Amino acid sequence: MNDLERKKALxxxxxxxxxxxxxxxxxxxxxVNDLLDAEVQLEKRFGSPYCPCQGRTSKRxxxxxxxxxxxPFHRKHYDAMRRCWCGLYVHKDVEDPSKLIQxxxxxxxx
Numbered sequence: 001m002n003d004l005e006r007k008k009a010l011x012x013x014x015x016x017x018x019x020x021x022x023x024x025x026x027x028x029x030x031x032v033n034d035l036l037d038a039e040v041q042l043e044k045r046f047g048s049p050y051c052p053c054q055g056r057t058s059k060r061x062x063x064x065x066x067x068x069x070x071x072p073f074h075r076k077h078y079d080a081m082r083r084c085w086c087g088l089y090v091h092k093d094v095e096d097p098s099k100l101i102q103x104x105x106x107x108x109x110x
């Protein structure tokens with residue numbers, strides 16, 4: 001499978017998963033395209049489509065928490081921000097993701 005086919009396959013697979021969790025792909029098509037491209041490259045290099053903005057630790061149990069979509073592992077944090085860390089996914093009611101910000105977990109008030 002070439003990179004474009006794999007990117008389409010990941011998008012199709014992820015869409016069904018995140019939809020059930022109340023999320024959707026960001027309406028920023030360029031961002032989505034770039035992040036899915038990065039995930040395809042990470043999958044080729046490391047064997048899994050890791051979040052492109054999170055560093056891997058080389059400890060498998062920790063790294064599995066950032067395999068896309070990682071929403072289930074960081075649900076409270078992402079629900080509070082109304083987006084995932086890299087912005088690939090946003091809550092279904094979000095129309096303008098540019099107004100959403102990243103908030104480190106250490107600064108979250110939950």
